[in-house]
Amino acid sequence: MDEGKQAKTSTEFIDDMKVLLRRKAYKNALAMLEDGLRLYPADPFLLSYYGTLVAVIRKDHERGIRLCTHALKRLRETIPFGLEFFYPLLYLNLGRAYLAAGWKKEALESFRKGLHYDAKDPDLNTELRRLGKRKAAPIPVLGRSNPINKYIGMILHKIKGG
Secondary structure (H helix, E strand, O other): OOOOOOOOOOOOOHHHHHHHHHOOOHHHHHHHHHHHHOOOOOOOOOOOHHHHHHHOOOOOHHHHHHHHHHHHHHHHOOOOHHHHHHHHHHHHHHHHHHHHOOHHHHHHHHHHHHHHOOOOOHHHHHHHHOOOOOOOOOOHOOOOOOHHHHHHHHHHHOOOOO
């Protein structure tokens, strides 16, 4: 590194990655995070974004989910208080990694955990809207998993042609 020239901060790596994503330069965005992780290997935010991109771009879902989960653990270890402020972002990234793997239930759970810390988070709410809401059980007092509700639901689905 040149004398007098400062290394990029982890935040600058993330900002640059976001610019690349907006330009649809996905592989370059992934490479940007890899560069950042060489300098800041334990940074929970770099790890979280990297895990999401590994799952989405490289289709290495298990590794991506593992990285996102590890990022949450690192956050707890590195920031002793005020975690509530950062959790929504990390749960958002974990949920996106789950979605890339096709694990909708786990993604929903992750997005909801993030909303527990910030109910108005626009990105989490957008992801939940995209996933849609399940229809109410035909007989709500019986619960969704009750066999009667399951059969009534299948019949109604056939009748409606869906």
